[in-house]
Amino acid sequence: MKYLDEFRDPILAKKILAEIHKTVTKPWVIMEICGGQTHSIIRNGIDQVLPKEIELDHGPGCPVCVTPLEIIDKAIAIAGKPNVIFTSFGDMLRVPGSKKDLFMVKSEGGDVRAVYSPLEALTIAKNNPKKEVVFFAVGFETTAPGNAMAIHQAAKEGIANFSELVSHVLVPPAMEALLSSPENRVQGYLAAGHVCTIMGWEEYDPIAEKYQVPIVPTGFEPVDVLEGILLVVKQLEEGRYEVENQYLRSVKREGNQPAQELISKIYKITDRKWRGIGEIPQSGLSIREQYSAYDANLKFSVEDIQTNEPELCISGVILQGLKKPNECPAFGKECTPTTPLGATMVSSEGACAAYYKYQRMGK
Amino acid sequence: MKIENLSCPLPIMDHKTIQLAHGAGGQLSNDLIDTLFLPRFSNKTLNAMEDQAVLDFPGKRLSFSTDTFVVDPIFFPGGNIGELAINGTVNDVAMCGAKPLFLSVAFILEEGLPMEDLHQILISMEIAAKKAGVTIVTGDTKVVNKGSCDKIFINTTGIGVLEPDLNIASSQIKIGDKIILSGTLADHGMAVMTSRDGLSFQSRVKSDTAALNGLIDSMLKGSNNIHALRDPTRGGVATTLNEFARSSNMGISLIEENIPVKSDVKGACEILGIDPLYVANEGKLIAVVSNEDAPNILDAMKNHPLGKDAVIIGEVVSNHPGMVTMKTGLGANRIVDMPIGEQLPRIC
Numbered sequence: 001m002k003y004l005d006e007f008r009d010p011i012l013a014k015k016i017l018a019e020i021h022k023t024v025t026k027p028w029v030i031m032e033i034c035g036g037q038t039h040s041i042i043r044n045g046i047d048q049v050l051p052k053e054i055e056l057d058h059g060p061g062c063p064v065c066v067t068p069l070e071i072i073d074k075a076i077a078i079a080g081k082p083n084v085i086f087t088s089f090g091d092m093l094r095v096p097g098s099k100k101d102l103f104m105v106k107s108e109g110g111d112v113r114a115v116y117s118p119l120e121a122l123t124i125a126k127n128n129p130k131k132e133v134v135f136f137a138v139g140f141e142t143t144a145p146g147n148a149m150a151i152h153q154a155a156k157e158g159i160a161n162f163s164e165l166v167s168h169v170l171v172p173p174a175m176e177a178l179l180s181s182p183e184n185r186v187q188g189y190l191a192a193g194h195v196c197t198i199m200g201w202e203e204y205d206p207i208a209e210k211y212q213v214p215i216v217p218t219g220f221e222p223v224d225v226l227e228g229i230l231l232v233v234k235q236l237e238e239g240r241y242e243v244e245n246q247y248l249r250s251v252k253r254e255g256n257q258p259a260q261e262l263i264s265k266i267y268k269i270t271d272r273k274w275r276g277i278g279e280i281p282q283s284g285l286s287i288r289e290q291y292s293a294y295d296a297n298l299k300f301s302v303e304d305i306q307t308n309e310p311e312l313c314i315s316g317v318i319l320q321g322l323k324k325p326n327e328c329p330a331f332g333k334e335c336t337p338t339t340p341l342g343a344t345m346v347s348s349e350g351a352c353a354a355y356y357k358y359q360r361m362g363k
Numbered sequence: 364m365k366i367e368n369l370s371c372p373l374p375i376m377d378h379k380t381i382q383l384a385h386g387a388g389g390q391l392s393n394d395l396i397d398t399l400f401l402p403r404f405s406n407k408t409l410n411a412m413e414d415q416a417v418l419d420f421p422g423k424r425l426s427f428s429t430d431t432f433v434v435d436p437i438f439f440p441g442g443n444i445g446e447l448a449i450n451g452t453v454n455d456v457a458m459c460g461a462k463p464l465f466l467s468v469a470f471i472l473e474e475g476l477p478m479e480d481l482h483q484i485l486i487s488m489e490i491a492a493k494k495a496g497v498t499i500v501t502g503d504t505k506v507v508n509k510g511s512c513d514k515i516f517i518n519t520t521g522i523g524v525l526e527p528d529l530n531i532a533s534s535q536i537k538i539g540d541k542i543i544l545s546g547t548l549a550d551h552g553m554a555v556m557t558s559r560d561g562l563s564f565q566s567r568v569k570s571d572t573a574a575l576n577g578l579i580d581s582m583l584k585g586s587n588n589i590h591a592l593r594d595p596t597r598g599g600v601a602t603t604l605n606e607f608a609r610s611s612n613m614g615i616s617l618i619e620e621n622i623p624v625k626s627d628v629k630g631a632c633e634i635l636g637i638d639p640l641y642v643a644n645e646g647k648l649i650a651v652v653s654n655e656d657a658p659n660i661l662d663a664m665k666n667h668p669l670g671k672d673a674v675i676i677g678e679v680v681s682n683h684p685g686m687v688t689m690k691t692g693l694g695a696n697r698i699v700d701m702p703i704g705e706q707l708p709r710i711c
Contacts, residue, residue: 001626004633010620010692017693045695094704107380116635222693337703338390348636358697 003249007221016226017049020233027053028236029185030229031178031321033171034192035062035349036220042354044222046229054229057185057321058354060174061192063139064091064347065319066274069307071167072097075136077302078165079105079112084300085128087121088136089143090114095343098308118150118164125154125162134296137164142194144168144285145259148266151287151294165296168285169272171195172203177280179211183322188232190218190225193247198263200255204243212241219247266291275343276316315342318351325355332360384704388598389641391704412610413532414455414593417525424527426461428452429520437480437514439558441550441569444517445484447645449491450574451596452519457576458592458648460531460583461523463495469503471516484515495574497521529583533651535590536611540679541657543650545578545664546571546672547623548600552642553631566631573646578669585663586656594648598702601640603649604687605701617677617689617699641702651679 006012032038038058041047047056060066076097079086086102093102093114106112111131115121118135125133137147147164154162171192178184191204196217204215214235218228228246235241245251263285272284287295312330317323325331325344335341337356344350384391401410408416415428432448449466456463468488472481492499550571557566575594582589591611595603600622608615624632624639632639646669652660657675664670677689687699 001629001633004629008692010694013693043691043697044693045691045697046693048695049693103382103384104378104380107382338394357700360698 004221007219007223009223013222013226016223016230020054020226020230021051023230023233023237024051024053025237027055028187028233029055029057030188030190030232031057031059031186032190032218032225033059033061033175034190034195034220035065035347035351035354036194037061037190037192037218037225038351039349039354040220040222040225042358044225045359046222046225050229054233058318058324058351059189059321060178060274060277060319061140061171061195062319062344062347062349062351063143063169064095065315065343065350066169066277067092067095067138067167067343068273068275069098070305071165073099073305073307074297074302075165076100076102076105077305078134078296078300079110080108081132081300083130083132085111085113085124085131085133086136087113087115087118087124087133089116089138091347091349092136092138095346096340098306118147119153122150122153122159122162125159126157129161131161132299133162134300135162135164137166137168140169140171140192140195141198141263142192144263144267145198145256148262151266151291152262154294155291160293163294163296163299164287166267166286167272168267169274170269170283170285172207173280173283174274174277175207176211177277177283178320179207179213181320183320186213186321188214188236189216190228190232191215191243193217193219193224193250196245196247196251196255198256198259200253201243201245201251202253208241208243214241215243217243217245217247217251219250274319276319313342315344315352318344325352326360328352332356382704387702387705388596388602389702389704392598393701411532411534412606414458415461417459417461417532424525426456426459426463426523426525427521428455429518430455431516431518433513433516434555435513436555436558437484439570440554440567442572442645443484443487444515445486445488446491447570447572448517448519449488449495449497450572450645452521453495453497453574453576454594454648456521456523457574457579458531458594459525460529460579460589460592461525462580463497463521463523463576465500465522466492466497467501467503467520468499469518470505471512472504472506473512473514474506474509476514481515491574495576529587531589531592533591533593533607533610536607536613536651536679537590537653538613538679538681539654540590540651541654541675542604542615542617542677542679543652543657543661543664543673544600544623544676545575545648545650545670546646547625547628548644548647549624549628549632549639549642551645552599553628553637553639555643556635556637557631566627568625568628568631571644571646573669575646575648575669578648578664578667581663581667581670582650582660585659586652588653588656589650589660590653591651592648595644597643599639599641599643600649601638601687601699602701604699607649607651608687609685611679612684614680614683614685615677615687616680617687619689619691621674621676623672623674637706640699641706654678
């Protein structure tokens with residue numbers, strides 16, 4: 001299949017791998033931001049074949065993992081209301097809230113539906129005018145334009161029974177938060193290719209400059225990831241720190257400007273709590289006042305949310321790349337995909353799930 | 364930045380009610396069988412946990428199996444619920460090498476089902492039964508209130524006979540055995556998924572639904588050294604291989620590059636964020652065969668229309684007992700796990 005097979009070509013991948021082996025002379029710590037990249041690395045065994053000098057730390061780029069517990073509890077409370085059709089990307093349905101997950105709400109009779117696009121949720125709203133249709137708008141910059149488009153369309157077509165429960169997060173503030181932490185070990189970044197497809201890479205220039213780290217917007221197939229690593233390693237070895245684009249077939253310097261305009265038309269930048277990490281200033285999106293009619297947070301008063309976060313799980317440390325999933329004492333014991341202690345074990349982009357699914361034997 | 368609010372929700376271990384994932388063929392389905400069903404009904408035949416029961420009758424050996432079909436939509440590219448119900452049970456009966464002979468068919472119909480739909484479904488069942496060489500000898504019909512079932516549910520039960528010396532079961536799997544897949548993966552599951560409401564792209568993916576008893580006949584003519592057979596339906600090839608690895612307590616090692624997936628199926632899987640290894644097939648089988656006879660059996664398969672794309676995808680190994688692994692294109696190894704429940708589409 002074009003645009004896929006050539007980036008999974010084992011011969012090309014091995015060539016780049018050999019180049020990495022030839023280039024590296026010192027130990028380096030590189031973080032891949034996006035959970036999709038983490039899964040590609042673990043699934044293809046890229047970490048097994050890299051030179052031992054290169055350590056890959058897994059970043060916080062898993063939207064499911066960083067959505068705060070109180071928002072998930074709120075989603076569960078709204079989804080349980082009698083007149084509501086609650087729609088969400090499938091990934092969110094199995095994430096445990098304090099007491100249950102959205103699948104359980106469904107089995108208790110709640111109308112919970114997995115959709116592929118927020119516009120699908122909008123169609124459901126049109127077809128069910130007597131119901132309130134809520135879409136769980138989570139994710140990074142990648143999903144923000146689609147989610148903004150749904151509100152834009154709802155306003156344009158006067159669909160009043162549609163709203164979004166928004167918990168959007170932004171990548172650059174999280175990168176800065178990690179880099180400014182005294183515990184930081186990361187020396188170079190693979191930036192998230194799809195986030196950069198929307199936002200471009202200009203916003204990373206000041207970060208590369210200020211913290212003197214190479215940042216390489218990178219794709220998700222094995223050849224992409226290996227090439228991204230090679231570009232970072234070359235910079236590190238040569239003492240350079242620039243933003244350098246690996247994901248040429250998708251990412252432009254200025255990004256997708258109509259998408260950016262749509263995001264800022266509907267949403268505004270706000271402080272946001274990241275599950276497991278804490279509040280990061282100016283790191284999220286929320287709905288602007290003029291579109292508040294589409295804000296599920298305001299439409300549904302949900303009181304008495306008592307979040308309950310036990311202490312065994314170290315997902316916060318995992319999400320900051322400070323520990324690997326298999327260094328958690330609960331990994332594969334108390335915590336498995338059927339009995340998850342944290343969202344990182346649930347999401348298909350979570351680092352713990354990737355380790356459990358693909359590599360729990362060899363590590 | 365300080366690490367604060369280390370997060371960790373309460374574990375949700377006990378399901379107080381049935382979840383959809385309990386029916387998805389993965390880990391939760393297995394848990395349901397192991398903890399609720401088997402302890403109640405335990406006996407030697409059932410505990411073998413094959414797709415069919417092999418029963419010794421005076422002068423005969425019988426293969427006996429049942430399955431219920433609840434697919435949505437009931438008509439999909441390449442087939443409908445009716446032929447699925449015939450082929451599915453024929454295949455389950457045949458996966459021990461038996462010749463399927465008789466079927467029972469039971470319908471649960473929802474009030475309001477268009478008569479024309481039922482008629483179409485019955486015509487395809489008639490054709491499928493003829494093709495598979497089985498006779499429908501008994502049946503039942505119930506109609507329930509609108510909303511009490513989804514259009515039409517079909518149960519089929521089948522009986523077949525098998526040769527006295529044939530013993531095809533996961534207990535026969537041996538180290539060094541080759542694993543043959545009869546053709547491309549994930550056609551049926553993706554045909555159904557891409558024809559569901561709400562997906563705004565068109566695909567040409569067609570279900571592979573087919574009765575495999577003819578293919579198995581041809582294979583047995585190539586060699587009797589077939590150790591295990593199973594059709595990788597719900598839960599896909601990954602689930603079937605994990606069942607083989609667990610019940611034989613041996614390891615299975617696959618080669619990623621050998622796994623055949625049609626280009627348009629691969630495309631649909633990529634768009635929906637779904638791994639073809641976990642997607643249902645309705646006209647494919649996995650054979651675990653002796654190393655020596657693998658070439659003969661593979662040849663026999665390739666000469667049959669339903670096995671023309673057959674390929675060796677891996678082998679049975681002594682290390683990592685109970686586990687399935689895959690050699691990636693980069694030469695690394697990864698686990699191919701049992702799924703938990705349904706595959707969930709990803710956020711981005």
